[in-house]
Amino acid sequence: MTDRGEARRADHLASVPPPPPDAADLVRAVARGDEAAFGRLYDLVAPRVFGLIRRVLRDPAQAEEVAQEVMVEVWRTANRFDPARGSATAWVFTIAHRRAVDRVRAEQASANRTMKVGAASVDTPYDEVVDEVTGRLERQQVRHCLDDLTELQRQAVTLAYYQGHSYAEVADLLATPLPTVKSRMRDGLIRLRDCLGVEVATR
Amino acid sequence: MTDDIHALVGAYALNAVDDLERAAFERHLADCPACRADADELRETAARLAGDTWSVPPPRLRGEVLAAIGRTRQLPPVTTAAARPEQSGWRRRLVAAAAAVALAGGTGAAVYAVQEQRVRENGTLAAEAQLREARTRSILAAPDVVVRTAPMSGGGKVTVASSALRDAGVVLVGADQAPAADQAFQLWTVRGGGAPVAVPDGVLAAGSAVGVEIVDGLPDVDAVAVSLEPAGGSVTPTTVVGQVSPI
Numbered sequence: 001m002t003d004r005g006e007a008r009r010a011d012h013l014a015s016v017p018p019p020p021p022d023a024a025d026l027v028r029a030v031a032r033g034d035e036a037a038f039g040r041l042y043d044l045v046a047p048r049v050f051g052l053i054r055r056v057l058r059d060p061a062q063a064e065e066v067a068q069e070v071m072v073e074v075w076r077t078a079n080r081f082d083p084a085r086g087s088a089t090a091w092v093f094t095i096a097h098r099r100a101v102d103r104v105r106a107e108q109a110s111a112n113r114t115m116k117v118g119a120a121s122v123d124t125p126y127d128e129v130v131d132e133v134t135g136r137l138e139r140q141q142v143r144h145c146l147d148d149l150t151e152l153q154r155q156a157v158t159l160a161y162y163q164g165h166s167y168a169e170v171a172d173l174l175a176t177p178l179p180t181v182k183s184r185m186r187d188g189l190i191r192l193r194d195c196l197g198v199e200v201a202t203r
Numbered sequence: 204m205t206d207d208i209h210a211l212v213g214a215y216a217l218n219a220v221d222d223l224e225r226a227a228f229e230r231h232l233a234d235c236p237a238c239r240a241d242a243d244e245l246r247e248t249a250a251r252l253a254g255d256t257w258s259v260p261p262p263r264l265r266g267e268v269l270a271a272i273g274r275t276r277q278l279p280p281v282t283t284a285a286a287r288p289e290q291s292g293w294r295r296r297l298v299a300a301a302a303a304v305a306l307a308g309g310t311g312a313a314v315y316a317v318q319e320q321r322v323r324e325n326g327t328l329a330a331e332a333q334l335r336e337a338r339t340r341s342i343l344a345a346p347d348v349v350v351r352t353a354p355m356s357g358g359g360k361v362t363v364a365s366s367a368l369r370d371a372g373v374v375l376v377g378a379d380q381a382p383a384a385d386q387a388f389q390l391w392t393v394r395g396g397g398a399p400v401a402v403p404d405g406v407l408a409a410g411s412a413v414g415v416e417i418v419d420g421l422p423d424v425d426a427v428a429v430s431l432e433p434a435g436g437s438v439t440p441t442t443v444v445g446q447v448s449p450i
Contacts, residue, residue: 031277038272042265051258067260068268075272079280085243090250094218097253101218106341138254146255160219161252167214179210186213186245193248200243 023088024081031078038075045089046071049096056100056164066103070096086200097161104164145195153188156181209238216245222343338417342369355379355445359412361429363447365421372421372450374402376429381412388444389436390416393426399440406436424450 021040029037049070054063073095081091146154152174159170171181192198208231214220215228232239342348345366352362358379365372376388390405407414421427426448430440 031280033277035269035272039265039269042268046265047257047259048253050260050264051256052253054258055256064260064264068264068271071268072271072275075277076275077278079278086247086250089253090247093250093253094246097218097250102340106345139257142252142255146252157217157249157252160214160217161249162256165219166221167211167217167219170219182210182214184213185217185219186210189213189216189245189248192251193244196248196251198244198248198251200240200247 023092024083027074027078027081027088027091030075031081041074041092042071045092048089049092052093052096053100055162056097056104062103063100066099067096070099073099101164105166141196145192148195149188149191150184152176152180153184153191156184157188157192160185209235209241212238212242212245216242216249218249222340335417338371339373339415342366342371342373342417345369349450351447351450353445353447355429357444359445361427361445361447363421363427363450365450367422370422371417371419372427374416374418374421374427376407376412376414376416376445378412378444381410382431384410385434387411387432387434387436388414389430389432389440390418391428391430391440392418392421392424393428393448394424399428401436401438406432409434421450426450 021044023041023044026037026041026044030041046067050063050067053066053070054060057063057066070092074092077095081088085091086094146158149157155174156167156170159165159173160167165173167181167185168178170176170185171178174181176184208228211220211224211228215225220228228242232242343364345368347368348364348366350362350364352360355361355376355378359377360375362375362377363372364375374390376390378388382388387409388407388411390402390407391399392402393399402416402418405416405418407416418427426446427450428440428443428447429445430437431442431444432440
């Protein structure tokens with residue numbers, strides 16, 4: 001199994017195609033049990049899955065463990081992906097975020113984490129193998145749009161998403177009333193949606 | 204009410220809600236296609252934030268993952284006849300356990316009411332209650348959690364989510380009809396052929412149709428029973444109204 005996977009990886013890397021594979025097509029193929037498609041999906045999403053989990057958990061070893069759980073979950077539940085509800089990559093990242101946050105909150109039961117505020121406080125090393133240009137453009141766009149938010153919107157969104165805080169915790173951290181935090185999360189995301197040009201196909 | 208709960212849409216899309224809130228919110232989405240579209244878009248937006256977190260995992264992870272999927276059975280396609288509307292989405296995973304609290308109709312509304320009450324009191328929750336919540340979440344999120352349900356004789360469901368890793372479980376009682384004001388549901392565990400043992404602090408509030416209890420050592424028991432008792436509970440079960448077995 002592993003050997004076959006490695007062989008495929010070599011093939012794939014030798015011919016990294018300029019047009020990246022469509023994630024939705026890959027997930028559909030994975031849902032049919034296509035392991036080669038899963039390998040390509042892994043290559044497409046793993047840096048962001050791992051990066052996201054690592055940013056939330058702040059522990060590379062744990063992040064690796066959770067990233068593996070997430071990718072196996074993607075394989076297991078590929079049939080549950082519904083393109084009418086959003087993109088395939090968002091589906092994967094939502095699973096990853098949920099798992100990371102579940103882990104963080106489970107650990108919070110015993111010990112409070114050190115809070116660090118700020119979206120860019122963890123270094124995110126690149127690998128030459130992945131499509132660095134795409135990654136950079138995406139980072140630039142996300143950061144540009146985050147900068148476009150009000151300070152409170154940005155804090156509310158990033159404390160929740162990148163650090164896994166519940167809105168009640170965010171309200172505490174920002175010394176802001178709960179309803180205000182709920183509203184800033186909502187209008188902050190709406191502003192991000194418009195800035196990033198996010199659309200979900202409605203059927 | 205609808206407008207009120209929809210105010211959570213941003214927190215929901217950011218996954219900044221707890222399991223009970225998520226269950227309540229997803230019930231709300233099931234009844235409101237426009238709200239669902241709104242939530243889908245904001246969740247899609249939130250996922251774009253992952254684009255700023257590029258970090259290449261160690262190369263060995265790829266081989267490990269590929270080996271793991273070779274051992275992992277895939278879920279079958281959802282058959283539309285069996286799927287309830289609110290289950291057609293894909294966000295449901297282990298939280299199915301928590302969502303099980305939000306049963307159909309009246310019970311769901313009751314849980315929702317409890318939930319809203321809790322949200323209002325969130326700022327002043329006792330540390331103990333917060334710990335309980337965190338433990339509940341931790342159990343529901345355990346990778347090995349097993350969820351079982353059984354019907355209650357008066358309508359409704361008992362749901363047991365048990366994790367050997369956490370050596371504990373969460374019992375969710377959701378009766379369609381609340382007991383009389385001077386009666387209460389009580390939880391029991393049964394091992395082997397032994398007599399039912401009362402769960403410590405396992406008596407629900409008098410007159411309450413719903414309750415969530417953490418039970419230590421739950422994976423070791425053979426059955427969980429719910430009985431109807433005089434308020435405050437009894438030493439032995441009076442009328443068993445639901446039993447989940449095996450755990």
